[in-house]
Amino acid sequence: MVPVSASGGYDVIAVRYGTRLTTKSDVFLHYGLYGEADEAMQMDYFFWVLRRDGRAILIDCGFNEASGARRGRTMLCPPVRALQRLGIDPADVSVLILTHAHYDHIGNIDQFPAAELIMSAVEFEFWTSPLGTRPLFATSAEAEDVEALRRAHADGRLTLLPKPASVPWPTAHSVAGDLTVVEVGGHTPGQLVVLARTADGEAVLASDALHYYDEARLDRPFAHVADLPAMYRALEFLRELAGDGTRHLVAGHDPEVMHRFPSVADGLAVHIGGACRDGLAGEA
């Protein structure tokens, strides 16, 4: 685990490394129930960087070029190249937290051989079990990526967060000073949300517990879901966190992220902090 530092909060950056065009009916579960016309919708792909004291912690590491191309995703900047553009040597990444095991979040773990990997035990056990290979789950994962996870586990560089107790929910794990991961499940069996203190309030990196802000604003679950009640509860949890106006809520795939926060590295990324602390009251 990461040593506790006595210094201030993390410098938190959301990096947009990929994009694609999709539709609302592909994004929201049972979209037809809402009685609204279908529309095109942009989906962006992010990973997140926490910096402090010359160290870098990654939250997820994006899809790789092969799986992105196979799925027709546009790679804007390969994640390792993106880190270099931000002045971060991938060899200096000490910790890589994996919010869940979908292809667009764990596709490059072998690019960070020096990093300790951290993920939910529930998530790891699910994807390495026969259930994880069933078509409606396997469509969101890559067998090669799951194999890389198994290798990391066998090599002793994967730390599995212990399984949550059934109550209380959700389960919070302190990873380091000022850094907590919360296991909410829902989208996948062990989906994590990351809370990181910054010099300007707490960043809530929702990852795929909240692909789009509208999931929480309108209470509309995302199309791919392992546990629907848990997904609804996760939306409620995020609304509560965002509701007191002290935190920066960062959705996992929403182009709005790039407009909410100040741009860095010529539009490659945004810096989480600054004035935007309006929870879900941003642009509709």
Ligand SMILES: [Zn+2]
């Ligand atoms: Zn995702």
